[in-house]
Amino acid sequence: MSAAVTISIDAMGGDHAPDMVIDGLRMAHVRLPHVRYMLFGDQARIEPLLKRYPDLDAVCTIHHTTEAVSNDAKPGQVLRTGRRSSMWLAVDAVARGEAAGVVSAGNTGALMAVSKFVLRMLPGIDRPAIAGLFPTIKGETVMLDLGANVDCNANNLVEFAVMGEVFARAVLGLEKPTVGLLNVGSEDLKGNDAVKTAAATLRDSGLPIRFHGFVEGNDICAGTVDVVVTDGFTGNIALKTAEGTVRLYATCLKEGFKNSLLAKIGYLFARHALHKVKVRTDPRRYNGAMFLGLNGIAVKSHGGTDAFGFANAVGTAVDLVAHGYNDRIRREVEHLHAAESQTTRLAAGNL
Amino acid sequence: MSAAVTISIDAMGGDHAPDMVIDGLRMAHVRLPHVRYMLFGDQARIEPLLKRYPDLDAVCTIHHTTEAVSNDAKPGQVLRTGRRSSMWLAVDAVARGEAAGVVSAGNTGALMAVSKFVLRMLPGIDRPAIAGLFPTIKGETVMLDLGANVDCNANNLVEFAVMGEVFARAVLGLEKPTVGLLNVGSEDLKGNDAVKTAAATLRDSGLPIRFHGFVEGNDICAGTVDVVVTDGFTGNIALKTAEGTVRLYATCLKEGFKNSLLAKIGYLFARHALHKVKVRTDPRRYNGAMFLGLNGIAVKSHGGTDAFGFANAVGTAVDLVAHGYNDRIRREVEHLHAAESQTTRLAAGNL
Structure with missing residues (x-):
C-alpha cells in the first residue's frame, strides 16, 4: 500500500465540479497521502482552487482542456466528438499507463462508452x-x-x-x-x-x-x-x-x-x-x-455527490488498484474458460 | 355500499390458518358489517373458532373439506390434484356466482394458477x-x-x-x-x-x-x-x-x-x-x-400475515367488488382494442 499510485481525475464531471472534485481530493489526500493525481479540465478554474491547499497541490498535475462532457450528452455523440473532453483524456491516461485508475462524477452512459472504447474489455469477458x-x-x-x-x-x-x-x-x-x-x-x-x-x-x-x-x-x-x-x-x-x-x-x-x-x-x-x-x-x-470487466480501473462517482462522496469514490479506485483486482480477474476468467471447455469435452464424451 | 356482498374465504391458507383467518374476519366484520363470508376448510377446526364470535358466526357459512394446498405445492400439481382443496373450492364459489370475490393467504403460485384456470381471463386481456x-x-x-x-x-x-x-x-x-x-x-x-x-x-x-x-x-x-x-x-x-x-x-x-x-x-x-x-x-x-385481469375478483393475502393484515386483504376484495372494478376493466379493454384497430387502419391507410 505504500507504493505511489497515480489516479486520473475527470475534474469537470459532476453537478458541482470542479469545486466539489478538489474538495473531495483534499479529503482523500488526508486518508491516502501516497496517492498522486492527474487532473483533467479547465486549468483557469482548477488552479486557483488547488492553490488553496499546498499539500494537495504537491501531489497533483493539471492537464488542461476546455472541453467537458455535459450531463445530457448521448454516449454515441461523446464517442464521435468527445476526444478532447476532460472525461476522455482522464480515461486515456489509464490506457496509456500513466494512471492506474480513473474517477469521474460525470455522465454515466458516456463514461461507460468511453471506458469500453478506450480501455477495451479484459480478455475473456x-x-x-x-x-x-x-x-x-x-x-x-x-x-x-x-x-x-x-x-x-x-x-x-x-x-x-x-x-x-x-x-x-x-x-x-x-x-x-x-x-x-x-x-x-x-x-x-x-x-x-x-x-x-x-x-x-x-x-x-x-x-x-x-x-x-x-x-x-x-x-x-x-x-x-x-x-x-x-x-x-x-x-x-x-x-x-x-x-x-x-x-x-x-x-x-x-x-x-x-x-x-x-x-x-x-x-x-x-x-x-x-x-x-x-x-x-x-x-x-x-x-x-x-466498472468491472474493463482492461483498466474506472470508478463512477454519483453525479450529485459532494466532496465526501467523491473522496470515497477515489478510495474505491485506490482499493481496486492496491488489491490488483484486474490481475485476479484475468486469472479467474482463465479458470472459468478452462472449466467451460472441460464441461464441453465431458458433455461431448457422453454423447 | 350497503348491499350485501359475499366473499369466499380459503380458511386453510396462510402460515397461521385457520386461527389467523377467523381473527382477521372478526376485525373485517367490525369495519364491514354488511359483508357475508363462505368459509372453505376443515369444519372441525373452523367451527369452534367461529363459535367464540356469534356476531361473525351469523354472517358465515362453513363449507367443509379436509384438503388444503401446502405452501410448497407446485402450481401444476395443484391443478391436477387440488380440486377438493379449500383454495380451489373458494375460487370456484366466485366462478359459480355464489361469491363476489375470493381471499386466500395460501400459496401464491397455486392461487394464481387455480384462479386463471377456474375464473378464466377477462375478454381481451x-x-x-x-x-x-x-x-x-x-x-x-x-x-x-x-x-x-x-x-x-x-x-x-x-x-x-x-x-x-x-x-x-x-x-x-x-x-x-x-x-x-x-x-x-x-x-x-x-x-x-x-x-x-x-x-x-x-x-x-x-x-x-x-x-x-x-x-x-x-x-x-x-x-x-x-x-x-x-x-x-x-x-x-x-x-x-x-x-x-x-x-x-x-x-x-x-x-x-x-x-x-x-x-x-x-x-x-x-x-x-x-x-x-x-x-x-x-x-x-x-x-x-x-389479481387483476381475471373474470372474477381474487385477492392474495401475505402468507405470513396476521389477523390485521388479513382483514385489510378482505377490505381490498370488498373495495374491488363495490367499485365494479371488473365491469370498468371490460369497458376500457374495449376502448383499447378499438383504439388499436383504428391505429392499424390509419397505418394501413398511410401505406
Whole structure:
C-alpha cells in the first residue's frame, strides 16, 4: 500500500465540479497521502482552487482542456466528438499507463462508452458490469450489474458472478464469499431462462465459487449473500428503489419528530443515536460504482455527490488498484474458460 | 355500499390458518358489517373458532373439506390434484356466482394458477397481473405486475397500464391518475425493447390514459405517478427490495435507540411519533395483492400475515367488488382494442 499510485481525475464531471472534485481530493489526500493525481479540465478554474491547499497541490498535475462532457450528452455523440473532453483524456491516461485508475462524477452512459472504447474489455469477458456496495444488516454486500446492460444472457450473469466474487475477495477481504443470483423466488423452477441457465452453470461447472443459489429482493439488505448477481435492468431498479425507500423512511421520521413538542424533546436526547443510523445508511459512504470487466480501473462517482462522496469514490479506485483486482480477474476468467471447455469435452464424451 | 356482498374465504391458507383467518374476519366484520363470508376448510377446526364470535358466526357459512394446498405445492400439481382443496373450492364459489370475490393467504403460485384456470381471463386481456399498493411520500401508488409474469412483452405492459389506471380510478378514487413505465432512466432512448415499444403505444395510441413516461426505481416511493407499470420479474424484486430496505432501516433505528441511556430517554419522549412512522410504513396496511385481469375478483393475502393484515386483504376484495372494478376493466379493454384497430387502419391507410 505504500507504493505511489497515480489516479486520473475527470475534474469537470459532476453537478458541482470542479469545486466539489478538489474538495473531495483534499479529503482523500488526508486518508491516502501516497496517492498522486492527474487532473483533467479547465486549468483557469482548477488552479486557483488547488492553490488553496499546498499539500494537495504537491501531489497533483493539471492537464488542461476546455472541453467537458455535459450531463445530457448521448454516449454515441461523446464517442464521435468527445476526444478532447476532460472525461476522455482522464480515461486515456489509464490506457496509456500513466494512471492506474480513473474517477469521474460525470455522465454515466458516456463514461461507460468511453471506458469500453478506450480501455477495451479484459480478455475473456464479454460485457462490463457496474458494481456497487449495499449496506446490509450484517455489513455490506456487493451487487452487480447496476445498469451497464439492460439485456443479459446466462453467460453474462456467470461472468458477473466471477467478477463480483473476485471483488469480494480482493477488495472486501472475504476468504470465501457467497454468491447469489437475484430472482423472484428461491425455488429452482422460478424465474426466466437466463437466471435458470446461469444457476445451472454456477452449480455444475466446477467453478471455485461458493454459489448460494437464488436470492430475492429482501435478501439484498438482509445480507444473505456477499455478492448479488443480476442483469442491469433489474439491478438498476433495485438500487434506486432502495434509495427511494430510505428517503421515504427518513422523511416520515423527520416529519414525526417535528410533529409534537414531546417528539422534539425526544429528538434532542436521541439525536446522537439517530445520527449514527443516518451515517450507516448514508448513500455517500457507498459512493463509487465500479466498472468491472474493463482492461483498466474506472470508478463512477454519483453525479450529485459532494466532496465526501467523491473522496470515497477515489478510495474505491485506490482499493481496486492496491488489491490488483484486474490481475485476479484475468486469472479467474482463465479458470472459468478452462472449466467451460472441460464441461464441453465431458458433455461431448457422453454423447 | 350497503348491499350485501359475499366473499369466499380459503380458511386453510396462510402460515397461521385457520386461527389467523377467523381473527382477521372478526376485525373485517367490525369495519364491514354488511359483508357475508363462505368459509372453505376443515369444519372441525373452523367451527369452534367461529363459535367464540356469534356476531361473525351469523354472517358465515362453513363449507367443509379436509384438503388444503401446502405452501410448497407446485402450481401444476395443484391443478391436477387440488380440486377438493379449500383454495380451489373458494375460487370456484366466485366462478359459480355464489361469491363476489375470493381471499386466500395460501400459496401464491397455486392461487394464481387455480384462479386463471377456474375464473378464466377477462375478454381481451392476455395475462393477469398482480397489483399492490406502495406507501409514498405523497400517499400511495399502485404497482403492477408484482410477480405473475416473469417475461412480458410490450402488449402485456400496455394491458397492465390499462388495468392499473382503472384500479386507481375505481378503487383509489383518483379522477385522472398518472401512469409511468418503470425503466432504468427517464430518457426515451433507455431501456429494453418491451418498455420502449410499450411507451410508444401508450403515448401514441389515443388511449384515455395520462401517460407520464418512464419512471425510475426511486420514483416509486417518491409518488411521482399514481400507477407504476413493470414486468413481474422487476416488480417482484422492487417490492421485496423495498421491504428489505424498510427492515434494515428499522433494525438500525432500534439498535440506535438501545445503544445509550440518552437514546433510551429520547425514545420515551418520541415513541408516539415513532409509532406513527411505523404505522405509515407498516407492510400489513398494504396487504392484499390484487389479481387483476381475471373474470372474477381474487385477492392474495401475505402468507405470513396476521389477523390485521388479513382483514385489510378482505377490505381490498370488498373495495374491488363495490367499485365494479371488473365491469370498468371490460369497458376500457374495449376502448383499447378499438383504439388499436383504428391505429392499424390509419397505418394501413398511410401505406
